[in-house]
Amino acid sequence: MPKRLLQKTMKARVFCNNFKSGGGHLYGLESINASNGWAISIVGISIVFSGLVSLSLVISQLYKVLALYEDPSKITAFFKSKKSKKVDEKEGEKIITIVLTRSQKETVKQFALLARTLDDHFSLPRLLHLAQISGIKDPYPSLNILLKMRIVESDENGFFMWKNEVSDRAVR
Amino acid sequence: MRDIKEILKKSKVFGLLDADSVKRLAGMFDQWTIHPGDILTNSGDTAHTFFLLGKGTVLLAMDEGKAIVLDTPGDFMGLELLSAKGKYKTSLSVLEEGSVFALSRQGFMELIREDSAMAETIMDAWQEYLDAKAPFAKNNEGPGLLQQF
Amino acid sequence: MDALFLDFYHNTGFYLWDYRYIIMIIVGMVFIYLGIAKDYEPLLLVPIGFGMLIGNIPIFKGLGLGIYENNSVLHYLYFGVTQGIYPPLIFLGIGAMTDFSTLLARPVLMLLGAAAQMGVFLTFLGALALGFEGNEAAAIGIIGGADGPTAIFLTAKLAPHLIGPIAVAAYSYMALVPVIQPPIMKLLTTRKERLIRMEEPRDVTKREKIIFPIVAFVLCCFLAPAALPLLGMLCFGNLLKEAVVTERLAVTARTSLIDIATILLGVTVGASTQGDVFLTTASVKIFVLGALSFGVATACGLLFAKIMNLFLKTKINPLIGAAGVSAVPDSARVVHMVGQREDPTNFLLMHAMAPNVSGVIGSAIAAGVLWSLMAH
Numbered sequence: 074m075p076k077r078l079l080q081k082t083m084k085a086r087v088f089c090n091n092f093k094s095g096g097g098h099l100y101g102l103e104s105i106n107a108s109n110g111w112a113i114s115i116v117g118i119s120i121v122f123s124g125l126v127s128l129s130l131v132i133s134q135l136y137k138v139l140a141l142y143e144d145p146s147k148i149t150a151f152f153k154s155k156k157s158k159k160v161d162e163k164e165g166e167k168i169i170t171i172v173l174t175r176s177q178k179e180t181v182k183q184f185a186l187l188a189r190t191l192d193d194h195f196s197l198p199r200l201l202h203l204a205q206i207s208g209i210k211d212p213y214p215s216l217n218i219l220l221k222m223r224i225v226e227s228d229e230n231g232f233f234m235w236k237n238e239v240s241d242r243a244v245r
Numbered sequence: 246m247r248d249i250k251e252i253l254k255k256s257k258v259f260g261l262l263d264a265d266s267v268k269r270l271a272g273m274f275d276q277w278t279i280h281p282g283d284i285l286t287n288s289g290d291t292a293h294t295f296f297l298l299g300k301g302t303v304l305l306a307m308d309e310g311k312a313i314v315l316d317t318p319g320d321f322m323g324l325e326l327l328s329a330k331g332k333y334k335t336s337l338s339v340l341e342e343g344s345v346f347a348l349s350r351q352g353f354m355e356l357i358r359e360d361s362a363m364a365e366t367i368m369d370a371w372q373e374y375l376d377a378k379a380p381f382a383k384n385n386e387g388p389g390l391l392q393q394f
Numbered sequence: 395m396d397a398l399f400l401d402f403y404h405n406t407g408f409y410l411w412d413y414r415y416i417i418m419i420i421v422g423m424v425f426i427y428l429g430i431a432k433d434y435e436p437l438l439l440v441p442i443g444f445g446m447l448i449g450n451i452p453i454f455k456g457l458g459l460g461i462y463e464n465n466s467v468l469h470y471l472y473f474g475v476t477q478g479i480y481p482p483l484i485f486l487g488i489g490a491m492t493d494f495s496t497l498l499a500r501p502v503l504m505l506l507g508a509a510a511q512m513g514v515f516l517t518f519l520g521a522l523a524l525g526f527e528g529n530e531a532a533a534i535g536i537i538g539g540a541d542g543p544t545a546i547f548l549t550a551k552l553a554p555h556l557i558g559p560i561a562v563a564a565y566s567y568m569a570l571v572p573v574i575q576p577p578i579m580k581l582l583t584t585r586k587e588r589l590i591r592m593e594e595p596r597d598v599t600k601r602e603k604i605i606f607p608i609v610a611f612v613l614c615c616f617l618a619p620a621a622l623p624l625l626g627m628l629c630f631g632n633l634l635k636e637a638v639v640t641e642r643l644a645v646t647a648r649t650s651l652i653d654i655a656t657i658l659l660g661v662t663v664g665a666s667t668q669g670d671v672f673l674t675t676a677s678v679k680i681f682v683l684g685a686l687s688f689g690v691a692t693a694c695g696l697l698f699a700k701i702m703n704l705f706l707k708t709k710i711n712p713l714i715g716a717a718g719v720s721a722v723p724d725s726a727r728v729v730h731m732v733g734q735r736e737d738p739t740n741f742l743l744m745h746a747m748a749p750n751v752s753g754v755i756g757s758a759i760a761a762g763v764l765w766s767l768m769a770h
Contacts, residue, residue: 100525108528114515117763118508124617124759125508125752128610129501132602135609136498139601196310201338213281217302217340220314231311231379357723357743359491359635359648365744369594376739 173218178244180215181224183207185244188225188235197225197233249274249346252299256319261370266363273356274346279303285337285345286323292333294347296322301343306336313379316341321371410452414669422446422664428569435569438542441657442565445664461665472662475557478550480659481543482627487652488543488754489607489631490644492722496748498602499595502702503714503745507752509698510718511760513538513691517683518764524679529553532764534680537564538687539757540571540719544624546663548761552768558666559677563684571721574685575692575728582696583712587703588736590711592745600636607632614759620769621762628758691719695749710745717746720753 099107173181187203188195197216204212219225224240225233249271253259259267279285279301286292288308298320305313305322315322322337322345348356357364403409425443429436448468453459461468474480497504518535526534533549533556545564549557567574579588611629615622634644666672699715713733717725726746733742 101523104525105519105522108522108531110519110522110528110531113528113764113767114519117518117760117767118512118515120618120763121511121756121759122505122508124614125504125756127617128613128755129504131609131613132498132504132606133501135605136596136599136602139599139605143601197304197312197314198306198336198338199310201304211281213338213340216304217281220302220316220340227314231307231309231313233312354723355491357747360493365496365595368741368744371741 173243176210177215177218180209180211181219181240181244183209184215184219184224185235185237185240194228194230194232194234200225200233249276249297249299252297252318252346256297259319259367259370261366262363266360266366269360270356270363273352274348277345277347278343279339279345280342281339283339285339286333286335288333288336290333292323293350294323295350295353296337297346297348298322299344299346301339301345302341303345304338304340306338308334314340321374405454407452410454412452412669414673415450415452416669418446418450418667418669418672421667422450425664435565437653437656438565438660439569441660442562442664445661446667447664448661449665449668460668461662462668462671468662468665471658472666474655474658475546475662475666476550476554478547478623480655481547481550482623483655484543484652484659485624485758486627486631487648487655488722489628489633490635490647491652492632492635492751492754493603494606494632494751495598495603496595496744497751498598498606500745500748502706503710503748504752504755505702506695506699506715506718506749507720507754507756508718509715510691510695510720510749510753511539511756512694512698513687513689513719514757514760514764516690516694517687520686521679521683524683526676526679527553529768530556532768533560534683535687536560536757536761536764537567537680537684538691538719539753539760540564540568540688540691540721540725541754541757542568543659544720544757544761546659547624548765551765556676556680557663558668558672559680560684561663562667563681566681567684567688568721568724571688571719571724572728572731574688575716575719575725576732578689578692579696579713579716579729579732582693583700585736587700587712588733589740590709591737591740592711592714592742593708595745600638603636604633607636610755614755618759618762618766620766621758624758624761625755628754688719692716692725695719711740711742714742714746714749717750718753718756720750720757722750722754723747725753726750 105111184200184204187200187207187209190203191200201212201216204216209215216225222239222243224236224243226236228234250267253262253267253271259270262270274297276299285296285303286294288306298315298318300318302314302316303320303322305315307313322335323333356367422443422445425439425446427443428434429439429443449461455463457463458465459468460466461472463469514535516535517538518531521531521534522528529552533545533553536545536548537560539545542561542564546557546561549560553560607629611625614625631644631647634640634647637644695715695718696712697715698718699710699712703709703712711733713729717729719725726743729746730741730743733740
C-alpha cells in the first residue's frame with residue numbers, strides 16, 4: 074500500500090475526528106475531501122483492477138505453458154483456430170407399421186372426427202383434451218399410436234396435422 | 246428398461262461428457278416408471294424436477310396450444326427449474342409406458358455450481374437440441390433464486 | 395409474596411417490551427416467511443430471521459442473556475462474527491464448491507468482476523457524503539460487492555457497531571438480486587446487445603484447475619495482503635476440490651463446515667439486530683446506500699462490458715457484466731433469464747458464471763484494500 078497515501082488518509086481522519094468532536098459534522102463533498110475519499114477510491118479500484126488484470130493475464134497464458142510442458146509439439150496448435158462443433162444431423166426418422174385391432178380402428182375414426190373440428194394445423198393437447206371429454210377409450214396410448222403411425226404429424230412449428238391418406242389406409 | 250449410463254452416453258446432449266462425468270451424473274438421477282395418462286408436470290406447478298426420457302413417449306404441451314412429442318431416449322424435460330419463479334411452463338403427459346430419469350432442482354443447481362464444465366456442455370447441447378427440436382419454444386419466465394452464501 | 399411476583403413480572407418481556415423490539419420481531423418473522431414460504435434464500439433468511447427473534451426478546455440486562463453482554467452464550471457465538479472467524483470458513487466452503495473453469499476458459503471476463511467493484515468505491519464516496527466516517531463508509535460500500543461474508547468480515551474489522559444493519563442489508567439485497575438487476579440490465583442494453591451469442595469456450599484441463607487457486611492466491615495476496623483471510627480460504631478450498639486426492643476434506647468444507655458456519659453466522663447476525671441498537675437513522679441510510687451500491691455495481695459491470703465490446707473482435711453479451719457482482723450463482727442466473735427473454739435459445743448461464751466467480755475474488759480484494767487503507 075502506498076505509504077504516502079496511508080499518511081494522508083490518517084491525517085485526514087484525525088482532522089475529520091477533531092472536527093466532529095468539536096461539534097460539527099461534515100457532509101457532501103467536504104466530507105469526501107476531508108476523508109481523502111477520492112484518492113482512496115481511485116487507489117482502491119486501481120488495485121482491484123491490477124489484481125484481476127494480472128491474474129487474467131497469467132491464467133490466459135497458463136494453459137499454453139502447460140501444453141508446452143506436456144507436449145512441446147503442441148505449441149503450434151495454439152495459433153490454430155478452434156474447430157467448430159458440428160451439429161449432428163437429424164436421426165433417421167422411424168415409421169412404425171402397426172396392424173390395428175378393430176377397436177383401435179374405431180378409435181382412429183373417432184379421433185379423425187375430432188380432428189375435423191379443428192384447424193388444419195391443430196394443437197395436439199387440444200385434440201387430446203377433446204378425446205378425453207368425448208369419452209374415447211384410452212386416449213393417451215391411442216394418441217401414441219396415431220403419432221407412431223404418422224397419422225398425426227408435427228408441422229415443426231409446435232402444431233400438428235392430420236394425415237387423411239395415412240389414416241384412411243390404417244382403418245381400411 | 247435401459248440403464249441411465251447408457252442413456253447418458255447415447256444422448257446427443259450428455260454423450261459429449263467424459264466417462265467420469267457420466268458416472269457422476271448417473272448417480273444423481275432417480276429412475277421413475279411412467280404409464281400412459283401419467284402427468285409428470287403441470288404448467289404453473291413448482292418446478293422441482295428435471296427429467297431425462299429413458300423409454301416411452303411423452304407429450305410436452307406449451308402455452309398457446311403448441312406441443313412437442315418426446316420419444317427419443319435422452320430427451321430433456323423440465324429445464325424451467327432454472328427459471329426464477331421456479332414454475333413449470335409446460336405440462337408433460339405420458340402417452341406410452343416407459344421410464345424417465347429424474348434429477349431434483351437442488352441436484353441440478355449443485356451440478357451447475359460444482360462442475361461448470363459439465364454444466365456448460367449440457368447447456369450448449371441443450372441449446373442445439375432446442376434449436377433443432379423446438380425452435381418455436383418460448384420461455385418468458387422471470388429470474389429466480391438459488392442458494393448462495 | 396406480592397413483591398416477589400412483581401419483581402418477577404418486572405423481569406418478563408411483557409414489562410420490558412419496547413415498540414422497537416416488536417418491529418424487529420415482525421421483521422424476523424417476515425424473513426422466516428420469505429425463506430420458508432417463498433423459498434427466498436432459506437438457508438440464510440431463516441437463520442437470520444430466527445436470530446432476529448432471539449435478539450429481540452426484551453430481556454433483563456445483567457443476567458448474561460443478550461448478545462451484547464460479555465458473559466452470555468450468544469456473545470461467545472457472536473465472537474466468530476466480530477473477530478471475522480465465520481466469513482473465512484464460509485469462503486473455504488465456497489472455494490470447495492466453486493468451479494472456476496468458465497473463468498479459466500475466458501480470463502478476459504475477469505475484468506467484468508473488477509468493474510462491478512466500482513460500485514463498492516462509489517458507494518464508499520456516497521456514504522462519506524452522507525456523513526459516515528471513513529471506516530463506516532468503507533464497510534457500507536462493500537455491500538455493493540454482493541457478498542455477505544465479505545461484507546461481514548470487513549465490517550467486523552472496521553465498524554463492528556454496524557454489523558447488524560450491514561449484514562441484514564447485504565443479505566436482503568442478495569436475495570433481491572432478481573428484482574434489482576433486471577430493470578438496470580434492460581435500461582443499459584439494447585435488444586441487439588442482449589441477443590449476442592457468446593463464443594464457445596475452450597476446454598480447461600485438470601492441471602490448470604489445480605494450479606489456478608495457487609497462482610490466484612499468491613498473485614492477489616502479494617498485491618493486496620489484507621485479502622489474505624478471505625482469498626486464502628477461498629483458494630485453499632478450491633485446491634481441496636480440484637486436487638481430487640483431498641476430496642474428503644473438500645466434501646466436509648462444502649457441506650458440514652459451511653453449513654455450521656452459516657448457521658452460527660446467520661443466527662448471531664440476526665440476534666445482533668436488537669431493536670434499540672438497530673433501529674436508527676444510520677441503519678436507514680445504510681439500507682438506502684446498500685440498494686444504490688447493488689444498482690451501481692450492476693451498472694458498472696454492464697457498462698464495462700459495453701466498453702470492452704468496442705475493442706473486442708468477438709463481441710460479448712453485455713448482460714454478463716451484471717454478473718460481476720459476486721452474488722454467486724444467482725446473478726449469473728438472472729443474466730441467463732434476461733437473455734432468454736429476448737432469445738429463448740441463447741444460454742448465457744455458464745458464460746455469466748465467469749464474471750460471477752471473478753466478482754468473488756474482486757470483492758475479497760476490494761475488502762482487503764479498504765481494510766488496509768482504513769485500518770490505520
